Amino acid sequence: MKKLIIALLFALPGLSMAAAPGVPLEKAGIDLRDQSSLQRGAQLFVNYCMGCHSVQYQRYNRMGRDIGLSDDQVRDNLMFVGDRIGDTMTIAMPKADAASWFGTPPPDLSVVSRSRGVDWLYSYLKGFYIDESRPFGMNNAVFPDVGMPHALWELEGLKRGITETVIDADGNESSKVVGYEMVKPGKLSAVEYDQAARDLTNFLAYTGEPVKLQRQQLGIWVLLFLGVLFIFAYLLKKEYWRDIH
Ligand code: HEC
Known part of the structure; x- marks a missing residue:
């Protein structure tokens, strides 16, 4: 596995060079x-x-x-x-x-x-x-x-x-x-x-x-939502485990 990864890493620069255009x-x-x-x-x-x-x-x-x-x-x-x-x-x-x-x-x-x-x-x-x-x-x-x-x-x-x-x-x-x-x-x-x-x-x-612009705006809301959800999920977890610890 290790060998394979090393081989792949060495192959990468070759790939990117092949794709380089003629003019910058x-x-x-x-x-x-x-x-x-x-x-x-x-x-x-x-x-x-x-x-x-x-x-x-x-x-x-x-x-x-x-x-x-x-x-x-x-x-x-x-x-x-x-x-x-x-x-x-x-x-x-x-x-x-x-x-x-x-x-x-x-x-x-x-x-x-x-x-x-x-x-x-x-x-x-x-x-x-x-x-x-x-x-x-x-x-x-x-x-x-x-x-x-x-x-x-x-x-x-x-x-x-x-x-x-x-x-x-x-x-x-x-x-x-x-x-x-x-x-x-x-x-x-x-x-x-x-x-x-x-x-x-x-x-x-x-x-x-x-939709790129809308998607990026939506992404911010999704992250905010996940942030708030995390707080509740954490509190809930504490509640569940309270009597066990
Ligand atoms: C007189 C007709 C004509 C006009 C007007 C024209 N094009 Fe083209 N365009 C072509 C042709 C024909 C090709 C295909 C060229 C080829 O593959 O050799 C092409 C290819 C392209 C490509 C490459 C697409 C690809 O991925 O291969 C782009 C980008 C492009 N045109 C953008 C524009 C833009 C922007 C304008 C306006 C400023 C424009 N063209 C005006 C005829 C035109």
């Missing part, structure tokens, strides 16, 4: 309690992402309530013609067409914050750079050869990747993006774009687990 990820630094950030994220999402991506497990009215918007505000700002307030946030793009346009159909993003992690998402939104060899002229540092165009290029601008050639242990050469150089500035400054990427990541983190 930036910390997303999101705050799920920040409702104005969630509202900005939702706005960016419906304007720039929902042309291609659905969040099919999310309903407009539920989302509105969770991020602090009334049904009317959601209707006026986040919905397009044809949707009703109780509808799920689906899209009309046929999967087969999408697959032929982009190589891969745009996946539903309901739970992408959990499959990829929030730091990955934030870095992905900041990782697009010019690469003429790609169909849309863009590549991504954290998702090499991605099939998605840079949906936020008007906001961020276009940047060139500064690459470095790396040679791995087997002598294979590959190039790795180590930094960026802005070629055509966008509507937002670098700081504003970071915030936009953070807001979008925050929104996707919220859709990945809409």
